[in-house]
Amino acid sequence: MITVENLTKRYGGYTAVDDVSFTVRPGAVTGFLGPNGAGKSTCMRIVCGLTPATSGRATVLDRPYAALPNPGRHVGVLLDASAQHAGRTGREVLTLGAVTMGLARTRVEELLDLVGLTDAEAGRRIGNYSLGMRQRLGIAHALLGDPEVLILDEPANGLDPAGIRWMRTLLRGYADQGGTVLLSSHLLHEIEVVADELLVIGRGKIVARGPKNELMQATGTTVRSTDDPAFERVLADAGLQSVTDGDGLRVSADPAEIGALAARHGVVLTLLAPAGSAGLEDMFLRLTAADAREEVPA
Structure with missing residues (x-):
């Protein structure tokens, strides 16, 4: 201890x-x-x-x-x-x-x-x-x-x-x-x-x-579907913000909520997972931006 x-x-x-x-x-x-x-x-x-x-x-x-x-x-x-x-x-x-x-x-x-x-x-x-x-x-x-x-x-x-x-x-x-x-x-x-x-x-x-799991949940979910642009519109209609990254869409909500939304709208998901390293990096950069030597884009 x-x-x-x-x-x-x-x-x-x-x-x-x-x-x-x-x-x-x-x-x-x-x-x-x-x-x-x-x-x-x-x-x-x-x-x-x-x-x-x-x-x-x-x-x-x-x-x-x-x-x-x-x-x-x-x-x-x-x-x-x-x-x-x-x-x-x-x-x-x-x-x-x-x-x-x-x-x-x-x-x-x-x-x-x-x-x-x-x-x-x-x-x-x-x-x-x-x-x-x-x-x-x-x-x-x-x-x-x-x-x-x-x-x-x-x-x-x-x-x-x-x-x-x-x-x-x-x-x-x-x-x-x-x-x-x-x-x-x-x-x-x-x-x-x-x-x-x-x-x-x-x-x-x-x-x-x-706990890592609790902090990581706050970083959101990475999701990919068979039609990401269409699913972006579904997310926006539900009031959920999303950004495109290298793995698909990053959404500020937990995986269960995203999965339920996709099921209600008949969207086929090919990836549904906590944001992981990218989410941890975003959280780290956001929380420590005032201390960073390099400018961190918003």
Whole structure:
């Protein structure tokens, strides 16, 4: 469990995090979304005890991170995969972590195998690692102490498609066994696939939160028929707005309502589904438009 209460962080006259409160529950993956500079990394650093808050409180397992005994045994953290000693080997980094936490050396080999780093790769200096290899090593280090909580910032960065699927499966299994996962990512599709709950931050404030399914329902429905222009007129007559996208029509209503309307008018549907990634992207861009560096069209 992660609990954040009225968290604020100011740097001089700039407020990076503004009275933020949220809870990350066990047994779930919580996706933490926000544009660059919105405050999500600052929040995660405060939770991990790396940045002091100006006011408010953040606890992990009902304690501030710094008050946890042997914190690596309780909380696994990956905030920057590049922040690893370039002159050490992957095996050395994990071995140092194991010794610090009081773990058996055999745990190092277990984790190297789990994250898919070979003996040869584990023996190479980290300065010669690709970004994807650094991510795998960082995830191994986060999991080293078999923690109850994982806090991961952009863990899929640099991973190839097979690596992203591997990470998704790993996190899903971890949460299904009762673990708590706070996952930040710019890859909206990955968040959509793996997350149970969503937090969206913009300009230092939480602008949306809740179960993914509930938030995604609000993004509408994608529908395709044998005659989309005719069905657009049916939708308009029913007072429903629709826009054309690459998959068909996007409608601001739930699938059951759209299906019932089509049935009443004898319309043959070839696709009827929640808006999915496109809907999540639209919701994200709409809620965080004030924070975006690029202009977001209305």
